[in-house]
Amino acid sequence: MINEAVTYLTATLIIYYAAKWVYRKYPRVYLSPLLVTPIILVVLLLATHSSYDSYNAGGAWLSKLLQPATVAFAVPLYKNLQTLKKHAGEIVASVLFGSLMAMLSSALLARMMHLNGELASSLVPRSVTTPIAMNVSQMIGGVPTITAVFVIMTGLLGAMMGPSVVKLLRIEGDIARGVLFGTSAHGTGTSKAFELNPLTGTISSISMILAALFTLLAAPVMLGLLG
Amino acid sequence: MKKALLAAIQVAGLMGFSLLMNRLAVWMHLPVPGSILGIFVLFLLLQFRIVKLEWVELGANWLLAELLLFFIPAAVGVMNYIPLLEQDGIRILAVVILSTLIVMVSSGLLAGALSKRKESRAS
Numbered sequence: 603m604i605n606e607a608v609t610y611l612t613a614t615l616i617i618y619y620a621a622k623w624v625y626r627k628y629p630r631v632y633l634s635p636l637l638v639t640p641i642i643l644v645v646l647l648l649a650t651h652s653s654y655d656s657y658n659a660g661g662a663w664l665s666k667l668l669q670p671a672t673v674a675f676a677v678p679l680y681k682n683l684q685t686l687k688k689h690a691g692e693i694v695a696s697v698l699f700g701s702l703m704a705m706l707s708s709a710l711l712a713r714m715m716h717l718n719g720e721l722a723s724s725l726v727p728r729s730v731t732t733p734i735a736m737n738v739s740q741m742i743g744g745v746p747t748i749t750a751v752f753v754i755m756t757g758l759l760g761a762m763m764g765p766s767v768v769k770l771l772r773i774e775g776d777i778a779r780g781v782l783f784g785t786s787a788h789g790t791g792t793s794k795a796f797e798l799n800p801l802t803g804t805i806s807s808i809s810m811i812l813a814a815l816f817t818l819l820a821a822p823v824m825l826g827l828l829g
Numbered sequence: 830m831k832k833a834l835l836a837a838i839q840v841a842g843l844m845g846f847s848l849l850m851n852r853l854a855v856w857m858h859l860p861v862p863g864s865i866l867g868i869f870v871l872f873l874l875l876q877f878r879i880v881k882l883e884w885v886e887l888g889a890n891w892l893l894a895e896l897l898l899f900f901i902p903a904a905v906g907v908m909n910y911i912p913l914l915e916q917d918g919i920r921i922l923a924v925v926i927l928s929t930l931i932v933m934v935s936s937g938l939l940a941g942a943l944s945k946r947k948e949s950r951a952s
Contacts, residue, residue, distance in 0.1 A: 618898050636897050640904035647908060654909050661902030667892065668899045670843035672864035673850065674889035676871035680882070692943035700936025707928040715920040725924055729932055732903070733862035751910050752925065754903050760929050761897075767930065773937045777944045782937035786929050793896035803893070809936075811868060818860060 610660030617642050631762045636790065640758075672731070672789065675811070678804040685801065686808060689777050693805065696778075697812040700785035704729040705817065705824050720745060727821055728752035729760075730814040731788045738821045753788070760787025761794040780805025785813050832887065839888025846871065 621635035621642075647657055658665075679686065686693070705726050712722035724744035727735040732753045739749035764783050773779055779798060783791035784806035792810050796803030850870060851863030859866060874880040907914070914921070 614901055615898075618901060636900065636904065639901050640907070643901070643905045644908045647905070654906055657905060658902060661905060664899050665902045667840075667844070667895075669847040669851070669864045669867075670840060670888075671892040671896050671899055673843055673847045673867035673871055674885075674892040676868045676875060677882070677886060677889040678893070679868070679872050680875040683876075689944065689947075692940055692947065695943060696936045696940035699939050700932050703935045704928060704932045707931045708924060711924040711928055715924055717917060717920055717924070721917065721921070725921070725928075728925065729929070731862075731865075733864070737860065737862075748910070748913070750903070751907050751913075752921070754900065754907060755922070755925050756929055757900060758904060759926055760933070763926070763929060764933065767933045767937070771934065771937060773941050775941065775944055778937050778941035781940035782933050785936040786932040789896060790900055793893070793900075796893055796896070811865060814865065815861070 606656060607660035607663075610657045611663055612660075613646070614639070614643065614661060614664065631766065634758075634762050636758050636761055668789070675792075675807040678800060679808060682801060682804045686804070689805075692777055693781060693809060694812060696781045697785050697809045698816055700781065700809075701729070701813045701816045702820070702824075704786070704813075705821060709824075719743070721748070724748040725752055726824075727817055728756045729786055729788065730817045731810060734814040734818050738817055741822050754790075757787050757790030761790045764791055764794055765798075776801040776805055781809045784809025788813070836887040836891045839885055840892060841888075843885060843888055843892065 618635055618639045621633075621638040624638075625633050625635050643657070646652075647654070708725045708728060709722055712725050717725070720743065723742045724739050724746075726742060726744065727738035727749060729735075730738070730753070732750055735749050735753045736746035738744075739746045760783070764787065767773070768779055768782065773782060776799065780795055780802045783795035783802070787794070788810050792803060792806040795806035847864055847867050850867035853870075854861060854863040854866045871880065871885070875882060875885075
């Protein structure tokens with residue numbers, strides 16, 4: 603058992619760092635390590651008829667680091683407090699607007715695509731960090747585990763699409779870029795934002811936190827309005 | 830080498846701290862997860878100089894630099910939902926992509942416009 607867990611953990615690390623190395627040489631969206639690594643792992647698992655549970659015996663060790671990594675956001679927040687204070691107004695206003703659009707557009711698009719109500723509710727909180735999204739999903743009649751899948755899809759796609767959107771719309775400045783990544787793609791977007799530069803990452807992390815708190819408070823109210 | 834060891838110790842410390850915050854969040858019946866509570870508590874501890882920056886900085890930097898790696902197992906978990914995705918995958922993907930674009934455009938453009946306005950006022 604332990605052996606298997608170590609094997610899967612090692613495989614994840616090797617594939618991830620190899621994918622990262624390839625991505626550094628050929629920085630294409632579809633070569634993003636966050637996309638390539640899970641795909642290779644899923645193909646390997648399916649080919650060897652292994653279950654996700656057996657994979658996750660090793661994978662969970664990495665997932666466990668998500669918690670201290672989230673807590674670690676306190677460090678850039680502390681270091682950049684002055685900048686954050688100076689721009690608090692713009693950040694709060696645009697994150698609230700973005701989060702509102704996230705919930706509204708998810709609900710409306712799901713309805714337009716004729717997805718059933720349970721799936722639609724599970725999609726609504728998809729742009730915020732997993733634990734809060736699952737919590738909100740539960741509150742509004744979604745399925746929390748399915749929401750977790752949508753959250754990770756959003757994170758992958760958001761981190762991949764973000765840099766192109768920034769370029770296409772000519773979004774300049776750490777504030778706007780950070781808000782864009784943190785509001786649209788939670789922690790995954792934030793790690794992409796940290797790759798751009800530390801201040802963008804910090805703005806993104808505060809945006810992620812604000813978006814999560816706002817969604818937690820607003821989603822039940824919104825759903826009532828949408829009926 | 831010494832730096833790596835120090836970072837590892839700090840990561841372990843942050844790990845313990847986040848577990849403690851989980852307990853605290855449950856115990857206080859807070860609707861937010863322990864990790865979000867942890868951001869606030871650690872921030873306050875730094876702000877009031879109870880925790881010194883150099884006690885956590887190396888570990889925190891490493892965790893943030895490798896953040897994407899920690900999402901990989903969750904992404905692999907999507908394999909449990911292959912039947913759902915076979916049935917509704919394209920439509921779900923369309924919703925996620927379009928809605929993410931809408932969020933990016935609305936929040937990014939608004940933040941850009943607001944900060945530009947502030948700059949031109951300041952100068």
